[in-house]
Amino acid sequence: MGITERKEREKMERRILIINSAKELILEYGAEEVSMRDIARKAELSKATLYLYFPNKDTLFREICDEAGNRFMGCLGARLKSGLPGMEIIRLFWNCYLDIYGESDDMIVFFSMKRYLAPNYPFLFLTAGNNCDVTYKSYNILKDAVSRGIDEGSFDPDINAGAVARSVLLLFSNIIEEAAKLPKDVRNPALVIEELRKIFRIILNGITVERPDQSFLSASAEEERNA
Amino acid sequence: MGITERKEREKMERRILIINSAKELILEYGAEEVSMRDIARKAELSKATLYLYFPNKDTLFREICDEAGNRFMGCLGARLKSGLPGMEIIRLFWNCYLDIYGESDDMIVFFSMKRYLAPNYPFLFLTAGNNCDVTYKSYNILKDAVSRGIDEGSFDPDINAGAVARSVLLLFSNIIEEAAKLPKDVRNPALVIEELRKIFRIILNGITVERPDQSFLSASAEEERNA
Amino acid sequence: MGITERKEREKMERRILIINSAKELILEYGAEEVSMRDIARKAELSKATLYLYFPNKDTLFREICDEAGNRFMGCLGARLKSGLPGMEIIRLFWNCYLDIYGESDDMIVFFSMKRYLAPNYPFLFLTAGNNCDVTYKSYNILKDAVSRGIDEGSFDPDINAGAVARSVLLLFSNIIEEAAKLPKDVRNPALVIEELRKIFRIILNGITVERPDQSFLSASAEEERNA
Amino acid sequence: MGITERKEREKMERRILIINSAKELILEYGAEEVSMRDIARKAELSKATLYLYFPNKDTLFREICDEAGNRFMGCLGARLKSGLPGMEIIRLFWNCYLDIYGESDDMIVFFSMKRYLAPNYPFLFLTAGNNCDVTYKSYNILKDAVSRGIDEGSFDPDINAGAVARSVLLLFSNIIEEAAKLPKDVRNPALVIEELRKIFRIILNGITVERPDQSFLSASAEEERNA
DNA sequence: TATGAATGAGTGTTCATTCAT
DNA sequence: AATGAATGAACACTCATTCAT
Numbered sequence: 001m002g003i004t005e006r007k008e009r010e011k012m013e014r015r016i017l018i019i020n021s022a023k024e025l026i027l028e029y030g031a032e033e034v035s036m037r038d039i040a041r042k043a044e045l046s047k048a049t050l051y052l053y054f055p056n057k058d059t060l061f062r063e064i065c066d067e068a069g070n071r072f073m074g075c076l077g078a079r080l081k082s083g084l085p086g087m088e089i090i091r092l093f094w095n096c097y098l099d100i101y102g103e104s105d106d107m108i109v110f111f112s113m114k115r116y117l118a119p120n121y122p123f124l125f126l127t128a129g130n131n132c133d134v135t136y137k138s139y140n141i142l143k144d145a146v147s148r149g150i151d152e153g154s155f156d157p158d159i160n161a162g163a164v165a166r167s168v169l170l171l172f173s174n175i176i177e178e179a180a181k182l183p184k185d186v187r188n189p190a191l192v193i194e195e196l197r198k199i200f201r202i203i204l205n206g207i208t209v210e211r212p213d214q215s216f217l218s219a220s221a222e223e224e225r226n227a
Numbered sequence: 228m229g230i231t232e233r234k235e236r237e238k239m240e241r242r243i244l245i246i247n248s249a250k251e252l253i254l255e256y257g258a259e260e261v262s263m264r265d266i267a268r269k270a271e272l273s274k275a276t277l278y279l280y281f282p283n284k285d286t287l288f289r290e291i292c293d294e295a296g297n298r299f300m301g302c303l304g305a306r307l308k309s310g311l312p313g314m315e316i317i318r319l320f321w322n323c324y325l326d327i328y329g330e331s332d333d334m335i336v337f338f339s340m341k342r343y344l345a346p347n348y349p350f351l352f353l354t355a356g357n358n359c360d361v362t363y364k365s366y367n368i369l370k371d372a373v374s375r376g377i378d379e380g381s382f383d384p385d386i387n388a389g390a391v392a393r394s395v396l397l398l399f400s401n402i403i404e405e406a407a408k409l410p411k412d413v414r415n416p417a418l419v420i421e422e423l424r425k426i427f428r429i430i431l432n433g434i435t436v437e438r439p440d441q442s443f444l445s446a447s448a449e450e451e452r453n454a
Numbered sequence: 455m456g457i458t459e460r461k462e463r464e465k466m467e468r469r470i471l472i473i474n475s476a477k478e479l480i481l482e483y484g485a486e487e488v489s490m491r492d493i494a495r496k497a498e499l500s501k502a503t504l505y506l507y508f509p510n511k512d513t514l515f516r517e518i519c520d521e522a523g524n525r526f527m528g529c530l531g532a533r534l535k536s537g538l539p540g541m542e543i544i545r546l547f548w549n550c551y552l553d554i555y556g557e558s559d560d561m562i563v564f565f566s567m568k569r570y571l572a573p574n575y576p577f578l579f580l581t582a583g584n585n586c587d588v589t590y591k592s593y594n595i596l597k598d599a600v601s602r603g604i605d606e607g608s609f610d611p612d613i614n615a616g617a618v619a620r621s622v623l624l625l626f627s628n629i630i631e632e633a634a635k636l637p638k639d640v641r642n643p644a645l646v647i648e649e650l651r652k653i654f655r656i657i658l659n660g661i662t663v664e665r666p667d668q669s670f671l672s673a674s675a676e677e678e679r680n681a
Numbered sequence: 682m683g684i685t686e687r688k689e690r691e692k693m694e695r696r697i698l699i700i701n702s703a704k705e706l707i708l709e710y711g712a713e714e715v716s717m718r719d720i721a722r723k724a725e726l727s728k729a730t731l732y733l734y735f736p737n738k739d740t741l742f743r744e745i746c747d748e749a750g751n752r753f754m755g756c757l758g759a760r761l762k763s764g765l766p767g768m769e770i771i772r773l774f775w776n777c778y779l780d781i782y783g784e785s786d787d788m789i790v791f792f793s794m795k796r797y798l799a800p801n802y803p804f805l806f807l808t809a810g811n812n813c814d815v816t817y818k819s820y821n822i823l824k825d826a827v828s829r830g831i832d833e834g835s836f837d838p839d840i841n842a843g844a845v846a847r848s849v850l851l852l853f854s855n856i857i858e859e860a861a862k863l864p865k866d867v868r869n870p871a872l873v874i875e876e877l878r879k880i881f882r883i884i885l886n887g888i889t890v891e892r893p894d895q896s897f898l899s900a901s902a903e904e905e906r907n908a
Numbered sequence: 909t910a911t912g913a914a915t916g917a918g919t920g921t922t923c924a925t926t927c928a929t
Numbered sequence: 930a931a932t933g934a935a936t937g938a939a940c941a942c943t944c945a946t947t948c949a950t
Binding site: 486610614618620621624625628629649652655656657658 | 839852855887
């Protein structure tokens, strides 16, 4: 009982130690520059020990990716309620993005890992069987929101909901991923958010029937929300 | 005369054989998975022979990248005339993209190589000093076109010309790049073009004051143009 | 306790195994003919294993060189006392040389490595900045000894102390180095020592005002000393 | 006749072209840094052509070595007459050395090649069967001169003629060889000659019964001789 | 005769993974 | 449970030599 629990807990802690060590290195050097040796060193463990917790490098990295992605999905899931209008869902999506991105490096790690693990982001045939669940779920949420918006009459019926979802994901993932490649000291979250905002605005303009209320995209609105 | 010409030709053919072998491998596995050994094997040559034609891997890869990029720039340059309205420039840009993409794999190779050679696409600080000329030129052409469109009153003055240019490049490069990663037998240019079209339409919608004439984005128009 | 000590010892033994394998090869084929592959093969290890003990070839080779050189300097340092007359210092130098050379291959390895690592023995501009400390120190000891001998009136005031030091080092290093190249079974330390002695005698004759007491150069004296 | 002669002559010229190209490169970069590719490039020939004139790299290099050595032997042979006293022979030897060294780079090439080709200068068992004739001949000339000097009573009977000869060759070869390693623009023949002179003086002192007339070793004497 | 083209065997170095302890 | 030690397979690149033309 007590003993096995403690062991369990310690084992879990080791796992997290390893994952966090890997994360930090990935943030600093990029996924493809991080070797098992580096992670072991950072975690102050031996390379062989890593293999006690993860059967191979791929699995370790995949777990990091999943974990980072799930933080975003958790945030989004907590806010989404059924019956929300399409536009509102998109607003929530955006806000989650910003919150997660602003408060932790998980978004960066997620997209960095994603390209490393599944470089062929299969936007054309995005299916459940895919190795990255989060992407698929995000995609569906966005797509459904757009479809709903079309049904509600607020979005242009000529647009393709899937294409919108894919564009948004593609743009957001790439902007963040590339922000991650900037030297850590130059990396400026405000700048990245500003860029995301500009682009999001264009897409929103592109899909709504009338110029939508985009006040939530303005910096001041942001501050309000954070207040 | 005849003899030196033939030698010259054969030499050129070998070069092309190497380049094509590399291209095929890049198309199949992605640039970072391709080693000189792989290329040699594919070309049925020894590794040392590759070095007779290219001083090092980087040069070989860069050449492939440049060559592919230049095909696009050449196509675009030939069609652009000074004094064209912003919207028309964007239309030309789009058509060149499609023409190049449709008739060869150059676009695919270009974007695959680009990420390999200059992984940090510096969308936030896109400058001339960058190692990929084509990207910078494309960026400027697009940005100028949007600025001009704003001046002409056809584009929304609230949008940021640079952000539009960056979005377009980002989306186009990624869609193509990822199309490349699909298994070769599944890869369908028509599908990719359709995807590009959908997304381009959204962005156009997003930046124009009134819903623009997007007939050039319809498949039938495409066919007309090609006729 | 016992266990870590044993591990420590084993690790040390491996290091020494590698160093000795390298040394033997260097002795047999000369430094520039020895590759990491050769060393690995000789030590019956994989190439990669060598890199567990030495970060690169250069470091491994330099260590061998330094180690060999330091044995000589250590021996000399232990015997030198301040205030000794020039002639006595030279005698000590000679004796150390012989002792080291006679009992191990270190002198051979040292000079072989030295030419490999610092091929341009800069006799004309021998400075502290040089990568081979031992040579520089030896040079200065010899030069100072000669200068002192001149001051004491036992050495010819017309000679150049630096030139004497350089000659001695040059002769000794080359004789030993080339002795090393003889087929191992023919290599005869006694013969080499005899050759060194003959040449040393000539130089001593050349620099002393009166024919000096060279009894220490006779084989019998040698035997006495070793007795 | 005429035709075959011309062909013969042209063939000879090609050989010399190759040899000279190699020499220049050896002088500039040192023997071990020169590849067949470099030589071919310098001679403006193809690598394969080199193999028409020399069966392999080793032979080519050996020939360069021999040729350079023979210039010295030729010079010395022309001046030596039978019946000269030992001291006079040594003086001639010294003068030839200086003349050759001063007027061409042959001495440098010779010693540079020699170490490359026969790194194990077999001073202990210097025999006719050796691969470098010149060294052997030089050695014998010097040795005989010293022997003669001993017989004539001008040299110390206790010294070993062979050892003297070996020392002189060793010192001279090394000083020159290492001078060659200095960057070409820093290389200063006057400095090298001065160094040779200092060391030669010491050896002469060491072998003569009385301090000999060494006027020929002074710079002014040199100038006289050249006048 | 001359050569362009080709290559096998080599260089030092790295890395994910395994295994005896 | 943890690890130090080991390694095979890979990497980009070089060089003396060969051979068909």
